Amino acid sequence: MTGTGLLEEHAEHEAAVEDLEIELLLEAAYRHSGYDFRDYTRATVARRLNALANTLGVPNISSLIPMLLHDEPLLPQLVSALSVTVTELFRDPNIYRELRQSVLPTLSTYAFFKIWHAGCATGEEAYSMAILLEEAGLYDRATIFGTDMNSASLAKAADGIYGLATMRDGQSNFVRSGGRGSFANYYHARYKAAQLSESLSRNMEFFVHNLVNGPALENMNLIMCRNVLMYFNRDLKDRVLEMFLDSLCHRGYLCLGAAETIDFSSLADRFEVVSAEHRLYRKL
Numbered sequence: 001m002t003g004t005g006l007l008e009e010h011a012e013h014e015a016a017v018e019d020l021e022i023e024l025l026l027e028a029a030y031r032h033s034g035y036d037f038r039d040y041t042r043a044t045v046a047r048r049l050n051a052l053a054n055t056l057g058v059p060n061i062s063s064l065i066p067m068l069l070h071d072e073p074l075l076p077q078l079v080s081a082l083s084v085t086v087t088e089l090f091r092d093p094n095i096y097r098e099l100r101q102s103v104l105p106t107l108s109t110y111a112f113f114k115i116w117h118a119g120c121a122t123g124e125e126a127y128s129m130a131i132l133l134e135e136a137g138l139y140d141r142a143t144i145f146g147t148d149m150n151s152a153s154l155a156k157a158a159d160g161i162y163g164l165a166t167m168r169d170g171q172s173n174f175v176r177s178g179g180r181g182s183f184a185n186y187y188h189a190r191y192k193a194a195q196l197s198e199s200l201s202r203n204m205e206f207f208v209h210n211l212v213n214g215p216a217l218e219n220m221n222l223i224m225c226r227n228v229l230m231y232f233n234r235d236l237k238d239r240v241l242e243m244f245l246d247s248l249c250h251r252g253y254l255c256l257g258a259a260e261t262i263d264f265s266s267l268a269d270r271f272e273v274v275s276a277e278h279r280l281y282r283k284l
C-alpha cells in the first residue's frame with residue numbers, strides 16, 4: 001500500500017473510532033440522565049463534543065464518559081455544549097412583518113389564544129412576540145409559553161435582563177420589523193444592562209420542555225420553532241413535527257423561520273404553506 005493509502009486508511013479508522021465514542025457517550029447520557037441527543041445531526045455533535053473535550057483538557061470524546069457518570073457538573077456542561085443558544089430580539093425582522101400581516105388578523109378573532117416558542121433559548125423571541133402583540137392591542141388575550149431543554153437559558157429568559165448590545169441590535173431589528181411605537185418604552189436601562197418591562201411578562205411562562213421526548217402542549221394557535229430543528233436528523237424532525245401537529249389547534253400556525261423547511265418531511269402534506277419564504281405553515 002502507498003503512503004497516501006495508509007494515511008487514508010488511518011483517517012478512516014480514526015473517524016470510525018470517534019463515531020463509536022460519540023455513540024457510547026450519547027447512549028450513556030441518555031441512560032444516565034434521560035437527555036437524548038442520539039438523533040441530533042452527527043457532524044454538529046462531533047464538532048461540539050470535540051470542543052468540550054478540548055476545553056476540559058481530555059484527549060478524546062470517550063474520556064467524557066466516566067466524567068459524565070461520576071462527576072455531576074459534567075451533565076450541565078454537556079447540555080450547554082450541545083445547545084446553541086444564539087438568539088436576538090426581533091431576529092429575522094421580516095418574519096414579524098409576515099406574522100403581523102398573515103397571522104395576527106386570525107388571532108384577533110379569538111377571545112384568548114396561545115403561542116408556544118419551542119427552543120426559545122434566553123427568551124428574546126418570546127419578549128419580541130409580547131411587544132408585537134402589545135402594539136397590535138392583542139397581548140391581553142394571549143398566553144405565551146417559552147420552553148427549552150436548557151434550564152440555565154430559561155433562568156435568563158425569566159429574568160428578562162439583557163446586555164446593552166442585545167438591546168441595540170433589538171432596537172434596529174424592531175424598526176426593520178415594522179415596529180411602530182418606541183422600543184425604549186419596553187425596557188429600563190441600568191448601567192450595562194437593560195431590564196425588559198415587567199408588564200411584558202404578565203402573560204408569559206417559561207418552563208423546561210425537551211422536544212425529543214416531551215409531551216404535546218394543548219391547543220396552541222401558533223408555534224414558533226426557529227433555528228432548532230436544524231440540529232435534528234430527519235427521523236427526529238418528523239417526530240417533533242408530529243408532536244407539533246398534536247399541539248396545534250384546528251388550523252393553527254407553525255413558523256419554522258428562514259433556516260428550516262418541511263419540504264422533505266413525510267408530514268409536509270398535513271400543512272398548508274402560508275409563506276414559503278418564512279416557512280410559515282398552517283395545519284390542514
Ligand SMILES: C[S@@+](CC[C@H](N)C(=O)[O-])C[C@H]1O[C@@H](n2cnc3c(N)ncnc32)[C@H](O)[C@@H]1O
Nearest residue numbers: 083084087119121148149150210211212226227
Ligand atoms: C439557536 S437557539 C434558537 C433560539 C430562538 N428560537 C431563535 O431562533 O432565535 C436553539 C435552542 O434550541 C434549544 N434546543 C435544542 N434541542 C432542544 C430540545 N431537544 N428540546 C428543547 N430545546 C432544544 C437549545 O437549547 C437552544 O436554546
